[in-house]
Amino acid sequence: MSRQLTALFIRLFSIWLALMGLQIYFIFYASKDLLQIPFYLSLLCIALPVLLAVVMWKFPLAIAGKLLNGIHSSEEKTSISSRDIVAIASVVIGLWTVINALPNAVGGFVTVIGLFRQGMFDTSYAMSKLAILLQFGIGSYLIFRPWSLANRIFPTHASADQ
Numbered sequence: 001m002s003r004q005l006t007a008l009f010i011r012l013f014s015i016w017l018a019l020m021g022l023q024i025y026f027i028f029y030a031s032k033d034l035l036q037i038p039f040y041l042s043l044l045c046i047a048l049p050v051l052l053a054v055v056m057w058k059f060p061l062a063i064a065g066k067l068l069n070g071i072h073s074s075e076e077k078t079s080i081s082s083r084d085i086v087a088i089a090s091v092v093i094g095l096w097t098v099i100n101a102l103p104n105a106v107g108g109f110v111t112v113i114g115l116f117r118q119g120m121f122d123t124s125y126a127m128s129k130l131a132i133l134l135q136f137g138i139g140s141y142l143i144f145r146p147w148s149l150a151n152r153i154f155p156t157h158a159s160a161d162q
Contacts, residue, residue, distance in 0.1 A: 002068060002080055002084045002085075002087075002088055003061060003064045003065055003068055004052065004061070004064075005088055006060075006064035006067060006068055006088050006091055006092070006110070007060035007061045007064040007082075009064070009088075009091070009092045009095065010056050010060040010062075010063050010064055011056070011057060011060050011097070011100060012054060013092075013095045013096075014054075014056035014057040014060075015053070015057075016050075016099050017049050017050075017052055017053040017056065017099055017102075018049070018050055018053040018054075020045055020099055020103060021048075021049040021053065022051040022101050022108045023046075023103050024045055024046050024049065024103065025046045026107055027103070027107055027110060028042040028045065028046065028106075028110065030162045031110050031114065036117065037110070037113060045106060045109075049102065052130050067091050067143065067144075067146065068084075068088070068091070068146070069085060072114040081154075082153075082154050083147075083150040083151070083153075083154045084150075085154075086146075086149060086150040086154060087146040087147055087149070087150040088146070088151050090143075090145075090146035090149045091142065091143055091144045092148075093142055094138075094140065094141070094142025094143035094144075095139070095143060096139075097135055097136075097138060097139030097142065098135075098136060098139035098140065098143065099137050100135070101132050101135040101139065104132050104135075104142050105129075105132050105136070108129045108132060111125070112125070112129075
């Protein structure tokens with residue numbers, strides 16, 4: 001049951017990711033004259049989230065199985081333990097955090113390219129974008145290490161409902 005629930009959230013995430021690809025397209029379209037970005041670079045930045053969304057839409061159960069490989073329950077189990085819920089929530093919040101940082105990262109990338117081409121690049125601006133990298137790092141940790149958070153909140157020896 002937890003894999004199906006996570007797969008549902010992965011499909012919702014893939015829809016959101018495709019919409020972010022559309023938003024990235026508009027960012028590049030609006031700044032194409034100012035920044036003079038090569039077509040292949042803008043196409044790569046647009047195609048990456050869209051291709052990822054297609055893969056996530058096609059294989060949500062396989063991705064959920066990889067993300068939640070710590071669940072050793074049978075598929076017939078109808079109840080979900082508190083640790084399982086925290087692990088699922090960790091993956092979902094991590095996906096949301098990463099997708100929320102994506103437009104800011106692309107906008108910052110486009111701005112840095114524009115500032116660099118105009119000779120006005122300042123390291124203080126680049127340092128201000130560290131928050132976006134931190135957001136990606138936290139989101140990646142929540143996605144790829146959901147059981148570390150679940151074990152901190154509900155230690156194995158203290159879990160009553162498992």
